[in-house]
Amino acid sequence: MQRGGRLRAEPPAPGIRELVETISSQQRVIVVLADRRHGRVFTWSEGTRMIEHLRVEAPDEPRRPEAAAGLAMISPHRDESERRHFVNIGRRVTRIHRATPAGYILFGGPEEDLAVLRLELSSSTRKVRLGTIDVPANAKKGEVARAVAEFMQAEQHDFQRQVVDDLIAAREDGTAVMGLRPTTDAVSAGRAMLLVVDAGYGKRSQVEALFRRALETGCRIQVIRGDPALHLAGSIGAHLRLPR
Known part of the structure; x- marks a missing residue:
């Protein structure tokens, strides 16, 4: 876009990674x-x-005469x-x-x-x-907004904690994989049912390619923010589809 004789760059459109993280x-x-x-x-x-x-x-x-006279x-x-x-x-x-x-x-x-x-x-x-x-x-509206934000922050923390706990437990019984290579292989082969990844993990191009393949194969994506257990377990993993 040109304004005042200068070219102004348009802001870049959000990539698939940003869109998935937002959703x-x-x-x-x-x-x-x-x-x-x-x-x-x-x-x-x-x-x-x-x-x-x-x-x-x-x-x-409306108050009735009887009420005004002291009768309930x-x-x-x-x-x-x-x-x-x-x-x-x-x-x-x-x-x-x-x-x-x-x-x-x-x-x-x-x-x-x-x-x-x-x-x-x-x-x-x-x-x-x-x-x-x-x-x-x-x-007041601001008071309501603060109360809702606090509730949802606590709810999101509990939800993310449960997602990570379920993933780690599923890895133990063989129905999930964790780590970049096993997860990438599962997503690429269409065997992944739910992809779980730490926000900010990996190279942008690598993660976006993984997200695209997940969406193509009907794999759901859940981005987790700041969970130490997921970080220790490799920051990425996927629940596997049950064999038919």
Whole structure:
């Protein structure tokens, strides 16, 4: 591109390695904050801003003359009104999830108020991981974003730890290989089912060629960041397909 008489180089397009590493680290999250009066729904993913899709506030119940006189009167419609409030929030979450599926749904608010929401979502989000963040329904957006980021950081650490432990255990029983040469041979021959590699491992051209071959053969790829056990075991490995 030319500007002011000078040629400005375009930034290089991301290579397959960068794309795979980005996909491996991204998890789309739906965040639901609710209590009996408030309802808010966000989506979040690493590296992007948090987007608020819904913000509702249920109206206060009108005070009756008996209540003003000191008698505790509860409207017979109050329970149904509150239930509709939570059901409407749940339906909005379901629509968002169906449009772009999420890996997690995180809830915030009083636990007793979230029970109806969880029930409403139980049939449409069976494969989604559920979690809880300790923020009130009327929390500021920045507070919500920090809580979600902390939750996902801990979740990612636990997930990566399990992936590495499973790989090392599978190597012991002969259903996985570790190290560059055995892993490359397995991927090249189409025998690899899941390729696990430490972020930043190896030469760029070598790793990109391996990623391409993995994708061509239907092998899934998981990039791990900063796990010492994987580093000690060779930084790369693959689960093998079971023989037919």
